[in-house]
Amino acid sequence: MAVDVSGVYERLAGVGLEYGPVFRGVRAAWRRGDEVFAEVALAEEQRAEAGRFGLHPALLDAALHTAALGGDDSEQDSSRPDPGLPFVWSGVSLYATGADTLRVRLAPAGPEAVSLLVADTTGAPVASVASLVTRTVSPEQLRAARNVTHDALFHTTWRAVPTQVEAPATTGQWALLGTGSPYVADVGQGGPASPAAYPELADLIQAMNDGIVTPDTVLVFFTADSGARVGDPAEARKMAHRALRVVQEWLAEGQFAGSRLVVVTRGAVAAVPDEDVLDVAAAAVWGLVRSAQAEHPDRFVLVDVDDDTPVSAGVLRAVLECGEPQVAVRSGNVLAPRLARAVAPAEGVESGLVWDSEGTVLLTGATGTLGGL
Incomplete structure (x- = not known):
C-alpha cells in the first residue's frame, strides 16, 4: 500500500526532530503489514558528494525516517508512537559505495528494533543492518536538552x-x-x-x-x-x-x-x-x-x-x-x-560560530597518527 510522504517531515518536526533540506530525502514509501519500503534520494546539490562516502550520512538518515510513516494520515497522527532515535547498531554490512538514491526495506527485529536492507535503483545491495535498536525521546526531552549546560562538553578558557x-x-x-x-x-x-x-x-x-x-x-x-x-x-x-x-x-x-x-x-x-x-x-x-x-x-x-x-x-x-x-x-x-x-545558546540566539564549507578540517584520533593521515 502506498503511503503519503508529503507530511512526514512536518510530523517529525512536531515531535521535536527538525531536519534541514539536505536530510529531507524521503521520496516515496509503501507499507506491507509491519514492513516499510521506501525510496530516498539526495538533493540535486548533494549528489556530487555521494562518491566521498561509503554511504552518504544524509541518505542513511533519510532511510531511517521512513520508520515514522504510518498506513494513512490518521494512523501517522495518532496511533503510531513518537519515532525513536538510533541507539544500538548490530550486524552492519556495506556492500557498495557512492549511491545517491536508495531503495530501503525496514522490518521489525524485536522490541524497539528494526532491520534494514538497502539497495540501489538497480536492485544491487548497498548495505544491511541486522538490528537497529531505537529509543523514544519525547518532544519535552528534546526541548529541555537544547538550552541546558552540556555536562560532557567543555571548552578551554x-x-x-x-x-x-x-x-x-x-x-x-x-x-x-x-x-x-x-x-x-x-x-x-x-x-x-x-x-x-x-x-x-x-x-x-x-x-x-x-x-x-x-x-x-x-x-x-x-x-x-x-x-x-x-x-x-x-x-x-x-x-x-x-x-x-x-x-x-x-x-x-x-x-x-x-x-x-x-x-x-x-x-x-x-x-x-x-x-x-x-x-x-x-x-x-x-x-x-x-x-x-x-x-x-x-x-x-x-x-x-x-x-x-x-x-x-x-x-x-x-x-x-x-x-x-x-x-x-x-x-x-x-x-x-x-x-x-x-x-x-538559547533558542533564537546565534552561536557566533560559522561553518566554512570551503575550509579545511583536521580529524585526529580514531586510527591514530593524525587519523591515519
Missing part, C-alpha cells in the same frame, strides 16, 4: 591565577640556555637578575660535571628568528626539532630529575578574547611540550608572553611559584587554562 611578585622566591638556582628574549626583561641581558647562560644543554651538563650546583630552574626561549615569518612551515619545523632535541636531552640527563625546564614562547596561544595565535612555530613547540608534560609531570613549565608588556624576572619567578604547568602572561596578568562547561 584562560583565567587569572593569583601570584605574588614581591614574595620571597623559593625557586632556587636558575640557568639560561642560549640567549635571552626582548619579551622578558632582565634575563639574558647581563643584569643582576640574569641567570648564568649556556649556549646548549650539553654545555650546562658539562659545567655541572665540573662542579657547579645543578640549577633548580632552566630557562629556554623559543621565539621566531628576527625577520622570520611566524607562519613559515620551515621555521615551525626548525623550532619543533630544536624543542624535541632539548626535551629528549633534558629527560635523558639524570641530574635534572629534580629540576624544571621552563619553555618560554611568544604568541603561541590565544589566551584573551579576540586574540590570535601569532607564532605558529611556537604553537608547535607548545603541542610537543604538552605531550612531554603528560608523560613527565612536574618536569616542564610552559610560559607564553605577549608584545605589550615585557615580563620581568620577578614576574617569571612568581609564575613558577604559582605551580601552574602552563601559563600565559598578558599585560602583566598571569592566566592559566581551565575547562569550562559549554552552554548551548
Whole structure:
C-alpha cells in the first residue's frame, strides 16, 4: 500500500526532530503489514558528494525516517508512537559505495528494533543492518536538552591565577640556555637578575660535571628568528626539532630529575578574547611540550608572553611559584587554562560560530597518527 510522504517531515518536526533540506530525502514509501519500503534520494546539490562516502550520512538518515510513516494520515497522527532515535547498531554490512538514491526495506527485529536492507535503483545491495535498536525521546526531552549546560562538553578558557611578585622566591638556582628574549626583561641581558647562560644543554651538563650546583630552574626561549615569518612551515619545523632535541636531552640527563625546564614562547596561544595565535612555530613547540608534560609531570613549565608588556624576572619567578604547568602572561596578568562547561545558546540566539564549507578540517584520533593521515 502506498503511503503519503508529503507530511512526514512536518510530523517529525512536531515531535521535536527538525531536519534541514539536505536530510529531507524521503521520496516515496509503501507499507506491507509491519514492513516499510521506501525510496530516498539526495538533493540535486548533494549528489556530487555521494562518491566521498561509503554511504552518504544524509541518505542513511533519510532511510531511517521512513520508520515514522504510518498506513494513512490518521494512523501517522495518532496511533503510531513518537519515532525513536538510533541507539544500538548490530550486524552492519556495506556492500557498495557512492549511491545517491536508495531503495530501503525496514522490518521489525524485536522490541524497539528494526532491520534494514538497502539497495540501489538497480536492485544491487548497498548495505544491511541486522538490528537497529531505537529509543523514544519525547518532544519535552528534546526541548529541555537544547538550552541546558552540556555536562560532557567543555571548552578551554584562560583565567587569572593569583601570584605574588614581591614574595620571597623559593625557586632556587636558575640557568639560561642560549640567549635571552626582548619579551622578558632582565634575563639574558647581563643584569643582576640574569641567570648564568649556556649556549646548549650539553654545555650546562658539562659545567655541572665540573662542579657547579645543578640549577633548580632552566630557562629556554623559543621565539621566531628576527625577520622570520611566524607562519613559515620551515621555521615551525626548525623550532619543533630544536624543542624535541632539548626535551629528549633534558629527560635523558639524570641530574635534572629534580629540576624544571621552563619553555618560554611568544604568541603561541590565544589566551584573551579576540586574540590570535601569532607564532605558529611556537604553537608547535607548545603541542610537543604538552605531550612531554603528560608523560613527565612536574618536569616542564610552559610560559607564553605577549608584545605589550615585557615580563620581568620577578614576574617569571612568581609564575613558577604559582605551580601552574602552563601559563600565559598578558599585560602583566598571569592566566592559566581551565575547562569550562559549554552552554548551548538559547533558542533564537546565534552561536557566533560559522561553518566554512570551503575550509579545511583536521580529524585526529580514531586510527591514530593524525587519523591515519
